[in-house]
Amino acid sequence: MYPIHLKRIPVLKMSKVEIVRKYALYSVYILLLTCIQVSFPDKLSLNGQIADLMFVFVVLVSYYYGLIDGIVIGLIVGILRDCFAAPAIIGFNGNVVSSVGIGAFALFGVSVFSASVFTVRIKRKFAFALLTLVCATLLYKFFGHGIIFIWTKIFSGSLYRLSFKELIIDSVLTQLLLNVIAFLPIYVLLRFAGPYKRLKNPKLQAQEGRGTDNSWLTI
């Protein structure tokens, strides 16, 4: 007998071809989206903001394919983000340094958030995926600005100055608009050529007992 949290869950087996396809497509999409974003930011930008393909990909993977896939993909994409375009922060000696780990931490947090909200007792649907993306973007931007404000204040003594208009319109809303636009092609990519067929992770389906009374809210 297993305690409830260790209870064996029946898992739908994936064939070898499906497993290879899953890893191959994940690898291709991770590299493709990451490289496009850091190689051609001028083609994805509006008002100083850039459509965050990595972010949107992590949100959608976490939302549709669950926590485990989300965390793994979030960490990999985050590490690549740190490799290609790390943020520069004020180090402990007051000099600007290129940081390690902030991208991984940020996208890890985003994946946990996206896999955890609007998924409990809710069927994973397009509208909720979009809602998850909107909430995740808002949280990312507000937390990001807050953390940079505090970090800058502590380590350099200067202020990270942004007016309300610059914060809301130029930063948050512009980023939101760009991410929503980027959502559509990435959704189509995952829906019709994703690592799992029809956006359904068999493990997750089995764990959550889809088709039972567990999920009641649909759009």
Add this chain to the structure above:
Amino acid sequence: MRRFFANKWFIIALVAVFLVAIIILGAIPNSPLDKVLTPIRAVSNPIQSGIKGFGGKVDDYWAAITDGVAIRKENVELKEDIARLEHEVQKNEEAIIRYEELKDAFHIKDTFSQYDIFGASVLSREADEWFSVIRIGAGKEDGLELAGNNSYAVVDTKSNLIGRVIETNNSDSKVLPILHEGFTVNGKVNEVNGAVIIVSGDASLKKKNLCLVTGIDENVILEPGDEIVTSGDGGLFPQGIPIGVIESVDYSDPLNVKATLRPYAEIDDLKDVFIMVPYEKEDVSDTSETDTGTEDEQG
């Protein structure tokens, strides 16, 4: 204990704490943590370069199709320009010989004669408004090595200031762009005894491609259109690198006069850059005292 590790929230918290520890360790000067990413870079860099190259070719083919008529017209004009310039080159060759003779006779120094110039292409740019470090294709293998608080100036193909190198890896380096809020450089108005000022990046001006100008003496009259170049004070940047032009000046507070500056460098359209590495101190000990210092007062 087993119960803890079966709880997903405990594992998530553990991973989060681990990542925060990495971030904090990474902020310590000369942290070896960056070496952890070296194997990942070895794999990801060629792939990224390949995708960038492919995208560039697609862009070029598209431009060739759409800009065909304009390119033909420009080609005719360029051929005329080449003929004219070739004539000028012939005339200037004699002037160069005379200049070299006079330079030796009068000990004239070239503007950047104490610097070795490394060319590099831009590998990747910002991922969003915070992940904004530029990666360039020259590193330790090419002879670029940062020691202590040292840093190197980075300029574009027209010698305009782009930023400074903050990290070197084996095959690439990271550049802090001029618009980043952590960037500061001492500048001066480009005229004899021009006023000395401080140019720095600013979070709110960054989106408009502008920099903040502070440290303006209350008696100095700064006007829109004034050209600003590096002053050479502080030692990090050589004197005379063009930075940009003054866009606007705010004299509302006489004790805290501020201005905005539009950099010459077009960061959004950057493809190739040059890194200015000072020669070793032994070689230049008898020359300018401000040109090769390493104190990092300009961040």
